[in-house]
Amino acid sequence: MSNNIFRKRQELEGITSLDDLKSETIDVLTSHESIRAFNSKTIPGDYLEAIITSARSAPTSSNLQAYSIIVVSSQEKKDSLATYSGDQNFIREAPVFLVFCADIHRLKYVTNRQGYQFEGDSLEMFLLASMDATLTMQNALVASEALGLGAVPVGSIRNEPIKVIEELNLPKGVYALVGLAIGYEKEGVRRGIKPRLPQKVTVHQEGYSTEHLEEGLKGYDRQMVARRTYEGRRVSIAGEPERDGLEYGWCEHTARRCTRPETIAASASLRENLRAILESHGFSFK
Numbered sequence: 001m002s003n004n005i006f007r008k009r010q011e012l013e014g015i016t017s018l019d020d021l022k023s024e025t026i027d028v029l030t031s032h033e034s035i036r037a038f039n040s041k042t043i044p045g046d047y048l049e050a051i052i053t054s055a056r057s058a059p060t061s062s063n064l065q066a067y068s069i070i071v072v073s074s075q076e077k078k079d080s081l082a083t084y085s086g087d088q089n090f091i092r093e094a095p096v097f098l099v100f101c102a103d104i105h106r107l108k109y110v111t112n113r114q115g116y117q118f119e120g121d122s123l124e125m126f127l128l129a130s131m132d133a134t135l136t137m138q139n140a141l142v143a144s145e146a147l148g149l150g151a152v153p154v155g156s157i158r159n160e161p162i163k164v165i166e167e168l169n170l171p172k173g174v175y176a177l178v179g180l181a182i183g184y185e186k187e188g189v190r191r192g193i194k195p196r197l198p199q200k201v202t203v204h205q206e207g208y209s210t211e212h213l214e215e216g217l218k219g220y221d222r223q224m225v226a227r228r229t230y231e232g233r234r235v236s237i238a239g240e241p242e243r244d245g246l247e248y249g250w251c252e253h254t255a256r257r258c259t260r261p262e263t264i265a266a267s268a269s270l271r272e273n274l275r276a277i278l279e280s281h282g283f284s285f286k
């Protein structure tokens with residue numbers, strides 16, 4: 001991976017305390033940037049194997065391994081999944097699209113196989129399986145980046161759950177939680193590591209504190225405005241004219257998105273039937 005691609009967060013945020021810490025893993029983690037445009041180069045088989053093995057190496061609640069990964073390489077299926085996932089074209093372009101599923105189907109099967117009644121229909125089991133699936137996604141993302149590939153998680157895979165269930169043949173108890181598009185990035189797509197909220201806002205010492213919230217939000221807004229993060233991406237508020245002199249930074253963008261949840265989910269319905277769909281597909285929220 002070339003050095004101009006490798007721009008660590010500690011450089012962005014001026015963190016010097018880590019200068020002497022030579023860790024390739026931390027360099028990869030702190031250089032993360034989502035990539036949303038891929039060229040046609042295929043991913044070597046051993047790379048994909050390494051990515052999947054890394055995913056499977058993630059920690060898992062009680063070693064239940066309540067996840068499944070669907071590897072999608074066929075153009076036809078990627079096209080369908082792209083359409084179902086907010087029409088995001090990078091899913092079509094990516095040579096591989098991984099779909100990470102919360103999976104309690106296997107646990108039910110094993111429980112019955114051993115002659116018992118499955119009693120794990122609960123919110124806790126849903127959360128546990130969702131966490132297991134998410135951790136495997138994150139490991140796959142980091143492994144991809146460590147191999148010089150670009151990747152982006154895809155939460156929009158939840159936009160059309162029923163179509164995705166049919167497309168991927170997901171049995172009851174298996175739910176497509178998040179996707180990961182992986183490939184070689186098109187030249188010039190990087191915009192630089194996206195700044196995060198200041199550490200003092202999101203990381204608390206010994207207990208929750210809002211002491212640094214206001215100053216942190218103001219500083220972060222300035223940073224995101226200077227970076228032109230939201231140019232051409234403003235969320236409009238129905239019936240409200242744009243306020244003069246408004247600083248449209250993270251706070252304004254985030255607040256507007258929270259008043260219009262569909263802009264978070266990129267789907268008109270904000271997956272409003274998700275609970276009912278999941279309940280009819282083998283999950284419970286008791």
Ligand SMILES: Cc1cc2nc3c(=O)[nH]c(=O)nc-3n(C[C@H](O)[C@H](O)[C@H](O)COP(=O)(O)O)c2cc1C
Nearest residue numbers: 032033034036088152153154155156157178193194
């Ligand atoms: C669970 C999850 C779902 C996401 N879904 C999408 C998505 O559907 N489409 C997309 O373009 N980016 C998606 N992203 C990427 C985020 O937009 C991105 O991580 C965030 O803006 C921070 O930017 P960065 O990853 O470049 O640092 C998702 C990220 C996560 C963690």
